[in-house]
Amino acid sequence: EAGVVQSPRYKIIEKKQPVAFWCxxxxxxxxxxxxLQNLGQGPxxxxxxxxxxxxxxxxxxKDRFSAERLKGVDSTLKIQPAxxxxxxxxxxxxxxxxxxxxxxxxxxxxxxx
Amino acid sequence: SxxxxxxxxxxxxxxGENATMNCxxxxxxxxxxxxxxxxxxxxxxxxxxxxxxxxxxxxxLRVTLDTSKKSSSLLITASRAADTASYFCxxxxxxxxxxxxxxxxxILRVKS
Numbered sequence: 001e002a003g004v005v006q007s008p009r010y011k012i013i014e015k016k017q018p019v020a021f022w023c024x025x026x027x028x029x030x031x032x033x034x035x036l037q038n039l040g041q042g043p044x045x046x047x048x049x050x051x052x053x054x055x056x057x058x059x060x061x062k063d064r065f066s067a068e069r070l071k072g073v074d075s076t077l078k079i080q081p082a083x084x085x086x087x088x089x090x091x092x093x094x095x096x097x098x099x100x101x102x103x104x105x106x107x108x109x110x111x112x113x
Numbered sequence: 114s115x116x117x118x119x120x121x122x123x124x125x126x127x128x129g130e131n132a133t134m135n136c137x138x139x140x141x142x143x144x145x146x147x148x149x150x151x152x153x154x155x156x157x158x159x160x161x162x163x164x165x166x167x168x169x170x171x172x173x174l175r176v177t178l179d180t181s182k183k184s185s186s187l188l189i190t191a192s193r194a195a196d197t198a199s200y201f202c203x204x205x206x207x208x209x210x211x212x213x214x215x216x217x218x219x220i221l222r223v224k225s
Contacts, residue, residue, distance in 0.1 A: 093155075
């Protein structure tokens with residue numbers, strides 16, 4: 001069974017440029033998460049989807065971050081414009097329902113110069 | 114926001130020794146989970162313990178939960194070099210509702 005797939009694995013951009021990350025969850029997992037992980041810290045939730053609906057986006061900085069999960073499968077997280085402080089790893093995870101084991105992708109490491 | 118705090122922040126042991134990591138949290142919980150993260154990789158689920166459980170085992174892993182002290186411990190027995198990783202506890206429930214909130218993690222180094 002394929003795991004959670006994320007791309008790109010690494011991205012280096014200049015500040016004020018846009019960037020997008022893509023996530024393909026495990027087949028059949030209706031819940032999808034985007035987490036932000038700063039160096040030396042644990043993941044922090046940005047947004048959680050139940051199928052196509054964003055049920056928790058309270059920690060998503062909506063002035064520059066946006067996310068979508070069309071058709072309740074793949075998801076895209078976008079930052080526009082990127083700032084220096086956005087340098088971090090963006091992790092996607094999926095699960096069956098909201099309580100239980102999360103399956104994480106390898107992450108997308110963003111460096112903003 | 115981070116609900117759990119792991120202790121110690123870093124731990125270095127010899128192969129074959131046992132490693133114990135602790136997690137303390139602030140509010141009531143429904144479940145507590147432990148995850149492992151190898152350097153540059155995603156997180157991997159290790160074990161889930163529910164608030165009405167006190168102890169769970171999985172292979173060389175033993176997790177305990179003390180809800181009266183709002184704390185959990187993860188014991189890895191007979192450690193191996195491949196156990197070198199960061200370990201995170203994560204909780205849901207209480208004031209965080211359905212959100213799974215992670216601690217800052219413990220960095221474990223197992224020397225061969």
